[in-house]
Amino acid sequence: MSAEQDILQELAGREYEFGFETQIEMDIAAPGLNEDTIRFISAKKQEPEWLLEWRLKGFQLFQKLTMPNWQNFKLPEVDFQGVSYYAAPKNKVKYNSLDEVDPELLRTFEKLGIPLEEQKMLSGVAVDAVFDSISVATTFKAQLHELGIIFCSFGEAVQEYPELVKKYLGTVVPQSDNIYAALNSAVFSDGSFVYIPKGVRCPMELSTYFRINAKNTGQFERTLIIADDSSYVSYLEGCTAPMRDENQLHAAVVELIAMDHAEIKYSTVQNWYPGDKDGKGGIYNFVTKRGICKGKNSKISWTQVETGSAITWKYPGVILQGDNSIGEFYSVAVTANKQVADTGTKMVHIGKNTKSRIISKGISAGHGHNTYRGLVKVGPNATNARNFTQCDSLLIGDRCGAHTFPYIESKNNTAMVEHEATTSKIGEDQVFYLNQRGIDNEQAVNMIVNGYAKEVLNQLPMEFAVEAQKLLSITLEGSVG
Amino acid sequence: MLDIKNLHAAVEGNAILKGINLTVKPGEVHAIMGPNGSGKSSLASVLAGRESYEVTEGSVDFLGKDLLDMSPEVRAREGLFLAFQYPVEIPGVSNINFLKTAVNEIRAYHGQPPMQAKAFLDMLKSKQKLMEFDANLMNRSLNEGFSGGEKKRNDIFQMAMLEPKLAIMDETDSGLDIDALRIVSAGVNKLRSKDNAFIMITHYQRLLEYIVPDFVHVLYNGRIVKSGTKELALELEEKGYDWLKEDIRLEEPVQ
Ligand SMILES: Nc1ncnc2c1ncn2[C@@H]1O[C@H](COP(=O)(O)OP(=O)(O)OP(=O)(O)O)[C@@H](O)[C@H]1O
Ligand SMILES: [Mg+2]
Numbered sequence: 134m135s136a137e138q139d140i141l142q143e144l145a146g147r148e149y150e151f152g153f154e155t156q157i158e159m160d161i162a163a164p165g166l167n168e169d170t171i172r173f174i175s176a177k178k179q180e181p182e183w184l185l186e187w188r189l190k191g192f193q194l195f196q197k198l199t200m201p202n203w204q205n206f207k208l209p210e211v212d213f214q215g216v217s218y219y220a221a222p223k224n225k226v227k228y229n230s231l232d233e234v235d236p237e238l239l240r241t242f243e244k245l246g247i248p249l250e251e252q253k254m255l256s257g258v259a260v261d262a263v264f265d266s267i268s269v270a271t272t273f274k275a276q277l278h279e280l281g282i283i284f285c286s287f288g289e290a291v292q293e294y295p296e297l298v299k300k301y302l303g304t305v306v307p308q309s310d311n312i313y314a315a316l317n318s319a320v321f322s323d324g325s326f327v328y329i330p331k332g333v334r335c336p337m338e339l340s341t342y343f344r345i346n347a348k349n350t351g352q353f354e355r356t357l358i359i360a361d362d363s364s365y366v367s368y369l370e371g372c373t374a375p376m377r378d379e380n381q382l383h384a385a386v387v388e389l390i391a392m393d394h395a396e397i398k399y400s401t402v403q404n405w406y407p408g409d410k411d412g413k414g415g416i417y418n419f420v421t422k423r424g425i426c427k428g429k430n431s432k433i434s435w436t437q438v439e440t441g442s443a444i445t446w447k448y449p450g451v452i453l454q455g456d457n458s459i460g461e462f463y464s465v466a467v468t469a470n471k472q473v474a475d476t477g478t479k480m481v482h483i484g485k486n487t488k489s490r491i492i493s494k495g496i497s498a499g500h501g502h503n504t505y506r507g508l509v510k511v512g513p514n515a516t517n518a519r520n521f522t523q524c525d526s527l528l529i530g531d532r533c534g535a536h537t538f539p540y541i542e543s544k545n546n547t548a549m550v551e552h553e554a555t556t557s558k559i560g561e562d563q564v565f566y567l568n569q570r571g572i573d574n575e576q577a578v579n580m581i582v583n584g585y586a587k588e589v590l591n592q593l594p595m596e597f598a599v600e601a602q603k604l605l606s607i608t609l610e611g612s613v614g
Numbered sequence: 615m616l617d618i619k620n621l622h623a624a625v626e627g628n629a630i631l632k633g634i635n636l637t638v639k640p641g642e643v644h645a646i647m648g649p650n651g652s653g654k655s656s657l658a659s660v661l662a663g664r665e666s667y668e669v670t671e672g673s674v675d676f677l678g679k680d681l682l683d684m685s686p687e688v689r690a691r692e693g694l695f696l697a698f699q700y701p702v703e704i705p706g707v708s709n710i711n712f713l714k715t716a717v718n719e720i721r722a723y724h725g726q727p728p729m730q731a732k733a734f735l736d737m738l739k740s741k742q743k744l745m746e747f748d749a750n751l752m753n754r755s756l757n758e759g760f761s762g763g764e765k766k767r768n769d770i771f772q773m774a775m776l777e778p779k780l781a782i783m784d785e786t787d788s789g790l791d792i793d794a795l796r797i798v799s800a801g802v803n804k805l806r807s808k809d810n811a812f813i814m815i816t817h818y819q820r821l822l823e824y825i826v827p828d829f830v831h832v833l834y835n836g837r838i839v840k841s842g843t844k845e846l847a848l849e850l851e852e853k854g855y856d857w858l859k860e861d862i863r864l865e866e867p868v869q
Contacts (some may be wrong), residue, residue, distance in 0.1 A: 561665070562702045568686035569662050569696050570716040570772065571723070580715070584706025584755065 156237065161350065162219035168192065171319055174219050178288050181295060191308045191318030198312040204446060205504040205536055206473045209417065211382055218320045220350045221264075241344065259284055261325045261341040263354060273337065283328040284339050287355050290326035297328060301359055305388035305423045305452070313384040314421040317353045321386070324354035329364035329395075338594050340369040351382040358388070360395035362428065367398040367594055380408075380443060385420045393428030393455065398436070400593050401449075402601050405441035410499070412471030415443025422449035426458030429484070434461035436592040438601045439474060448506065450479030453487035453515075460489040463589040467605060468501025468533070477507035477538075482518035482548070491522040494586050496605075497533035504536040509550055511543040518548040526556040527585050529578065579606040615640050615811050616661075616681075616780055621672035623660045630656045632836035633672070638780065641808040645822055645847060646815045648833035649855050654815045655699050657833065658782045662696040663689050677779065690716075691723035693779030697769040697786050699815075704756040709768070710738070712756050713775050720776060737775065745801040747771040762789040770798050774805060781805075782813045787821040799824030819851040832858060 162173055171192055175185040200208060242262050259273035261284065277284050283294060290298050308318040325341040343354060360366055383405060389397050399422075408415025418441075424433035435449040445468075451460030462478035480489035495503035509520045526535030541550050559581050567577035583590070583602050590598050590605075616638040623631040630653050638644055646654055660667045661674065663686035674681040681689060704712070717737075718728040729737070742749060747767060757765050766789050773781050783802075787795055802812065802825050814825060822830070822844055830846040831838045832855070840846065840858055 560702065563704050565662075565664055565686060566698070566702045566704070567712075567716075569690050569698075570712070570776065571687050571690040571719040572715055573685075573687045573719070576715065576719075580707050580712065581704055584704055584708075587706035 158223040160219075160221050160223050162217050164215050164217045166192075166213050166216070166218060166320070170218050174320060174322070177219060177221075178291070180291055183299065184291060187302070187308075188319050188321075191315050192320075194309050195312060195315035195319055198309070198315055200312060205475050205506070205538070206444065206446075206502065209380065209444070211380075211417065213316075216382060217350045218353070219322065242342065259337050259339050261286055261339075263323050263325075263341060263343045277335070277337075277339075280333050280336070281330040282333060282335055283326065285326055287321070287324040287326050287357065290357075294326070294328070297359070298326070298357065301357055301388065301390055303388075305390060305425045306386050306421050310421055313419045314386055317355060317384050317386045317421070320351075321353045321355040324356045324385070325358075325368075326356070327358040327366060327368060329360045329366045331361045332363045333361075334364065335366040338367050338369055340371065342371045351384065353383075354385045356385070356387040357390075358397060358399070359390045360392060360397045360431075362392045363394040364392075365396045367400070369400040369402070369594060369597055371402045371404070371597075380415055380417055381406075382417045382419065383442075385422075387420070387422040387449075389422075389424030389433055391424065391426050391428060391431035391433050391455075391458075394430045395428060396432040396434075397424060398434045398594075399424070399449070400597065401435075401437040401439070402593070402597055402604065403437065403439045403441055403445070404604055407441045407470065407472050408443040410470045412443065412500075415472075416441065418442035418445045418447065420447040422447060423452065423479075424450070424460070425452040426455050426460060426484075426487075428458070429455040430457045431455050432459040432461070434463070434592070435478065436463040436589065437465070437476075438586075438589070438593070438604065439464070439466040439476060440604050442474075443472060445472075445474040445476055448477050448479050448508075450481065450508075451489065452481045452483065453489065453518075454483045455487075456484040457486045458484055459487070462489075462491045462493070462507075463592045464493045465496065465586040465589045465601075465605070466494075466503055466505075467496045467498070468503045469498040470500060472499075472501045474502070475504040475506060477505045479508040480510070480520060482509075482511045482515035482520070482545075485514065485516045486518070487515055488519045489521075491520070491524070492588055493522075493524045494589055495524075495526045495535050496529065496582060496586070497526070497535050498529040500532050502534045502536070504538065506538040506540075508540045508542070510541075511545050511548040511550070513544045515545050516547050518543075518545060518550075520548075520550045522550075522552045524552070524554045525585070526554075527582070528556065528558045529582075582606070615677060617673075617675040618661075619673045619675075621657075621660065621674060622670045623656065623667045624670050625656070625667055629670070630667075630836055631660060634833075634836070634838060636831065636838060638811045638813065640779075640811055641806075642829065643806070643812045643814065643825060643827045645827040645830045645844075646813060646833055646838075647817065647830060647847065647850060652833045653836045654833050655784055656836075658696055658699075658784045658813075658815065661689075661782060662686060662694065687719070688723070690776075690778075691720045695773050695776055695778030695781040697766070697773055697781065697783040699784040699788075701757050701765040701769050703758045703760070703765075705758045707756045709752050709754055709756050713738070713772065716772070716776060741771065741774040744804060745771050745774050746797045763791060763794055766790055767794060767798060770801065774801065777805075778810065780811050780813070782815070784815045785817065786814070787816055787818060795821065796824060819847045822847050834858060 171188050261271040271285055306314050308315050329335055391397050405416035405418055426433055433451045439445050453460050460480050466474040466476050468474045478491055493505045495505055497503040505524050511518045524537055537554055539552050563581055564577045590601055593601055618634050618636040621631055621634040648654055669682055766786050827844055830842050832840040
């Protein structure tokens with residue numbers, strides 16, 4: 134067999150690094166999904182009436198909507214009644230200070246590389262740490278507050294800034310967008326809220342770290358980021374979950390709003406538990422993420438490094454409404470073992486001179502299947518709209534697959550839409566070349582893959598680029614061919 | 615240093631090397647010439663451990679160890695270097711990072727700690743000067759978009775960095791312009807010592823004027839059919855290979 138096959142075999146047994154479980158007393162709602170579940174969540178969070186009504190409307194939509202059937206994988210049956218929709222460390226709905234947080238929880242985040250205590254905090258990065266359904270702590274909050282920046286858990290935003298939440302919630306991703314978005318709007322637990330006031334450049338990276346811990350629960354977080362005129366923010370999310378034989382559902386909604394001249398950079402390093410090498414267990418990562426460039430000259434960039442999850446199914450998109458606005462999507466999606474990814478973006482050009490750029494790098498190894506699906510839509514008023522799409526697939530071994538579905542809908546003949554696609558295999562020649570310089574197979578493959586993904590990795594904030602590179606290597610050590 | 619005995623190798627069942635015997639001692643430079651398709655690159659590949667070649671007979675001793683028993687990376691770490699006839703491109707991998715990894719892998723194998731950034735940079739600079747290698751190329755991705763000659767020069771630069779005991783240069787001269795040939799040759803001459811050895815595969819006598827070999831061998835149809843000194847190369851330049859082929863045909867038993 135070829136060297137590639139050997140690497141595949143050799144690497145296939147790799148363990149998931151973050152698969153441990155935190156032993157802590159939890160407040161877990163009984164499994165089941167009905168209006169009472171929603172009232173229970175809303176009551177736990179002491180929400181205002183309007184939000185409960187909004188949730189209930191979401192639930193009605195969820196019941197009406199049907200599952201999509203266009204995806205390029207077999208949609209697993211999800212037993213919505215078998216899942217618990219609320220799990221929080223016992224007796225706590227809200228932590229007022231770190232002293233109230235169970236040390237076990239702090240240890241958990243520390244183990245994940247996210248220390249929350251003042252003296253250990255990552256410098257230059259403010260973190261909102263979400264554990265199952267609730268936010269445990271948000272660092273650097275006070276410092277940010279001085280600049281008028283709001284960075285807090287979603288639950289807290291509902292209490293403290295209800296007008297802002299009410300004004301923007303659901304305006305980018307309507308509740309009826311798709312069945313999982315509807316579900317999220319009914320049962321969403323926690324998440325992050327960011328508001329950057331006019332003219333403020335957020336001086337540090339904001340990030341949320343999501344951890345699923347409890348068994349038999351789903352995670353349904355919601356993130357809302359508003360960048361007011363001429364502001365800038367770079368935001369990053371990371372995620373992990375314990376190893377379990379059962380699949381767990383993660384159905385988040387993220388909404389970004391950029392006003393005139395504002396810029397939002399949103400990066401994801403997704404490392405949910407991918408399941409074992411036979412495809413048992415793992416997270417279903419069914420997420421709706423969308424941003425709107427509402428104001429003129431605004432810009433939204435999505436960068437995602439997707440290495441985890443049994444199934445990754447998401448299309449972070451940008452609605453380019455403001456004239457001269459820019460949307461970007463940079464993605465590396467890795468599918469190893471039996472992982473599946475059906476991901477890409479939607480760029481909707483509405484305003485004049487709007488530009489979008491899509492760089493997608495799929496990497497498939499083992500029996501992994503990787504689909505790029507992208508929509509570039511140009512409306513009748515989007516004079517001089519420009520899109521460039523580059524969509525590359527890298528295959529490692531011969532049992533994996535790569536698929537590309539680019540859709541283009543243009544209603545304006547001044548628009549220019551460019552699409553380039555390549556598919557390549559990690560060549561034995563490349564591996565041998567590196568071998569001949571003293572580098573072993575495993576490291577050779579890592580180098581080749583990281584080189585291939587570089588254009589996207591370069592988009593990540595410095596602090597996370599190294600982490601993402603490591604993650605790529607580790608993921609592929611699990612299943613490269 | 616290198617002792618090849620009756621080496622036979624096949625690709626996909628086709629016999630390519632058919633009984634190679636060759637001994638290389640420290641301090642020596644050997645040139646291997648021969649017509650297209652005679653098996654020169656195949657010999658280099660087999661020595662470097664390319665997986666598609668199956669060794670069917672014979673043995674290779676390298677510095678007292680069984681070379682054929684080692685994986686390609688271990689051969690490299692033991693001090694065998696191959697400058698490829700066609701170096702491959704590895705997009706996005708920075709030349710410098712790649713070199714640093716290679717240097718440190720080899721050091722680790724010999725129980726040495728990784729090189730400090732400063733020391734590595736100093737070495738990089740001194741070798742770059744020695745080989746007159748373009749600093750811009752050093753900062754680019756590994757061979758990505760390099761011209762044919764630039765790739766060859768990058769391989770030789772790597773050779774200078776890795777300081778192998780035995781370097782096999784597969785047609786390093788083809789693709790080099792006149793000045794580059796002179797520069798690369800001068801660099802190689804500076805790398806020569808009593809402890810290392812070179813095998814140069816080439817079609818042209820010209821290279822051998824710059825890097826003067828101790829021995830010249832002619833590989834034909836998977837065998838070394840003639841060995842001599844540098845004068846043999848001159849003779850080949852003049853007469854081509856046909857006279858050798860005829861000699862061989864006469865020697866071969868009638869089937
Ligand atoms: N995969 C393969 N399958 C069949 N034959 C092969 C394969 N690889 C190499 N060969 C053959 O082996 C023979 C030797 O090739 P090799 O590349 O070693 O020649 P060479 O002496 O280096 O030639 P050149 O001077 O043109 O570089 C050639 O006839 C070639 O076609
Ligand atoms: Mg050759």
